Amino acid sequence: QSVQTQPPSASGTPGQRVTISCSGSSSNIGSNYVYWYQQLPGTAPKLLIYRNNQRPSGVPDRFSGSKSGTSASLAISGLRSEDEADYYCAAWDDSLSGWVFGGGTKLTVL
Amino acid sequence: EVQLVESGGGLVQPGRSLRLSCTASGFTFDEYGMHWVRQAPGKGLEWVSYITWNSGTLGYADSVKGRFTISRDNAKNSLYLQMNNLRADDTALYYCAKDRLGYCSSRSCYAGTGFDPWGQGTLVTVSS
Numbered sequence: 089q090s091v092q093t094q095p096p097s098a099s100g101t102p103g104q105r106v107t108i109s110c111s112g113s114s115s116n117i118g119s120n121y122v123y124w125y126q127q128l129p130g131t132a133p134k135l136l137i138y139r140n141n142q143r144p145s146g147v148p149d150r151f152s153g154s155k156s157g158t159s160a161s162l163a164i165s166g167l168r169s170e171d172e173a174d175y176y177c178a179a180w181d182d183s184l185s186g187w188v189f190g191g192g193t194k195l196t197v198l
Numbered sequence: 199e200v201q202l203v204e205s206g207g208g209l210v211q212p213g214r215s216l217r218l219s220c221t222a223s224g225f226t227f228d229e230y231g232m233h234w235v236r237q238a239p240g241k242g243l244e245w246v247s248y249i250t251w252n253s254g255t256l257g258y259a260d261s262v263k264g265r266f267t268i269s270r271d272n273a274k275n276s277l278y279l280q281m282n283n284l285r286a287d288d289t290a291l292y293y294c295a296k297d298r299l300g301y302c303s304s305r306s307c308y309a310g311t312g313f314d315p316w317g318q319g320t321l322v323t324v325s326s
Contacts, residue, residue: 090242120309125243132293133235133243135314144314176243180309186257187233187245 091116092177092190099196105165108193110177112158116188120180122160124153127174127192136175137162164195172197200224202294202317209323210284218320220277220294228252228272231297233313234279236290236322246292247279250303262288284324291319 100106124137137153177190206218234246247268248257295313
């Protein structure tokens with residue numbers, strides 16, 4: 089069981105806005121930055137959002153992140169078929185002195 | 199272009215050992231901490247281990263502590279994971295990943311870095 093909780097699945101139609109939640113605790117999300125990773129089918133994960141809401145160069149501004157208390161969210165606007173992937177949240181955990189991931193959310197574009 | 203190439207995976211019996219390698223190129227390897235992250239078949243991501251740029255700090259997930267050892271050879275641009283006493287639940291695709299920030303050696307830096315980029319992974323299967 090993952091330390092951080094994500095819904096196992098999410099879906100939307102092209103052009104829609106979808107959000108994926110990530111719930112943690114005071115030792116991880118509550119006191120540290122949140123990161124989001126995108127894993128396209130059959131590929132390695134890729135950094136999508138760092139430090140709660142920052143996008144690496146090359147990541148479209150359709151992707152945005154936010155954090156409030158011990159929860160975080162990833163929003164994808166203008167949904168496209170190529171966004172179909174697994175999405176993972178992550179954060180440093182002060183109690184474990186290590187990194188923790190959410191269980192992942194499989195996004196389906198209908 | 200930053201590249202990370204893992205190797206050393208394979209089929210191994212329970213209780214045996216295996217050593218994974220990750221060869222880096224396209225960046226100044228000795229400036230960055232490195233991680234191992236694994237993904238069991240059909241499952242999510244699990245952080246395994248971390249080593250700072252100068253090998254001064256090592257970190258392990260509880261699930262591998264005492265069995266796995268991370269190390270690096272900056273002269274060879276290489277990261278390693280020595281895995282001993284392997285169990286069936288260690289079966290996974292093992293990725294190496296680079297710290298986004300260089301010269302991390304404090305909690306505030308660890309928390310502020312993230313993994314970027316990742317290699318393509320090497321598959322470890324533990325089975326009799």
